[in-house]
Amino acid sequence: MRVIFKKSYEADIRLFKDGVQAFWYLLLLVIAVILPFLINEYWVGEFSLMLIWAIAGMGLMLLVGHTGQASLGHAAFMAVGAYSNVIMQNNFNIPFILSLPLSGILAGLVGACIALPTRKLHGIYMAIATIAIGVLAEDLIVILEPWTGGVGGIFAPSIKLFGLDFDRYNNVSGLYWLILAITVLIVLGYKNILRSPLGRSFAAVRDSEISAQAMGVNIGKTRTLSFAISCAITGISGALMGHFSYVFTNETFNIVISINLLLMIVVGGVGFIHGAFLGAMVVTFLPSGISFTRDAFFSDFHIIPGIESGIFGLILIVVILFEPMGLYGRWLKFKTYFDLFPFYRKDMFRRQKTYLKTERTR
């Protein structure tokens, strides 16, 4: 077990606990960068998709895991990002380097406008309101046909940046690196939020609104801000998804995607940035895993309808029942077991009893 001897306040503020941890994350980054040289183009594409899902997952994680708000309509904000990004490029000739952040900001603003009237809602009511947003977004895309192409869909141009062409089909590795760079930036921003007063005010709102207020946290403002940042991140992932899938319609961002996003962060581990990535891996690689397994067992082309959703649902149930902390929670337990060997106790991660709370004045 490593014991970190803290000598200054810096030790609690810096990004990595110590050099060893920094080394492992650096190694991970190096592997991620050289990945296109190690695997074929199909898998590079799959990893790009995984990173896009991870960005969307981080967006939702900030809202669900760190501010304690539910959202079952986050695909709507992916749609806002995807459509606004392509419309800006096609109709207004705004280059990708501007349209991507602008589409994120736009999604954030839309999120803030929606958060303002819904910020007094809690729990199940918040979930219902956000489902409604998800359903409305799908219809709005069809209604706004002159802009969005309606059910026929819209084609995303290939990304041009600094004279380079990041085409989805001709430059798979280039697109992967671009997405990787954006992912790293968002992870850094997320980490900065968590270690600053903003992240602590989010956690305060999550754990006890009443005492957050007594500490001087403006609940409405904090919840709106969290929703806006969450939507902005999700919007950026939507914009990237648009470029990645080349053509997209109202069906691309339907309610199933919202539920998939939620499933992703629950399976990955609510409340951890790592959770978004682990969940994204499950969501991305499971379909390929299922089809490879199917091909191995059935020589003829055999389609079992609904098998993917079925297996996703089963995984979700198993995770909620046996590992509420998700895959990352499982990893933490595994790590702690070896760190403390042989002193690990079975109940170490067990949720302690919560004492009575003051809910009357809410």
Next chain:
Amino acid sequence: MSFLKLKDVTLQFGGVTAVDNISFEVEEGEVFSLVGPNGAGKSTIFNILSRFYKPNNGEIIFDGKNLLEKQSHEVASLGIARTFQNIELFEQASVLQNLLVARQTHRTSNALSEMLFLPSVKKEEYRHRLKVEKVIDFLDLQAYREKFISGLPYGVRKIVELGRALAIEPKLLLLDEPASGLSVEETQDVAFWIEDIKKVMGITVLMVEHDMNLVTSVSDRVMALADGKKLAMGSPEEVKNHPAVIEAYLGVSEEFEK
């Protein structure tokens, strides 16, 4: 000009009058206690001061400012900190993070600079941490600094909550039953801390407490309440021996009734 002044404050929940025409003044630098049986309206007065409840009438002046014009999240920046009867800590966060949340009113950085974690944000974090460390030293919480609240025993949580209120650097501290559920030794610690808070830190304390030993040992003045009405006010001894207070707590013996 008194420090905190409540005048004719009344709060009704439907037909129930929880606080009935209460007036009192707290002077700067004193420990003022509210006592009374359950349902007397003590915690309700605290929730009015925190602006969680809106009184039907009356006025509250704190430090020359009209408190009723402020919203509940603005109360802390006026310099009023509070603890809760049922501990209200941020459970999925460490003790250190809990105390740092209390520095919210002293925050000068904005959301954008925090996302970029500019050097100014870092400098501010150091400053907040220094203040929080002083509170940790004062309350002997060093051993729990990085522990999560969800794993802490009740007594420690109680102290962390006191620490979180102190980290605001308030002028007025509202303590809602600081000793409930604590052992005799822990209650004595609380008594010492309240003394120090008053004398060393110069913070005015308004306290609700059932433990009469604690109230007697630390309070300068006591006000007794029952059914939302004021029964008696004065020194701890005066209030303890006041016939109306004895009646409210113990009832009247048949001999006296005649």
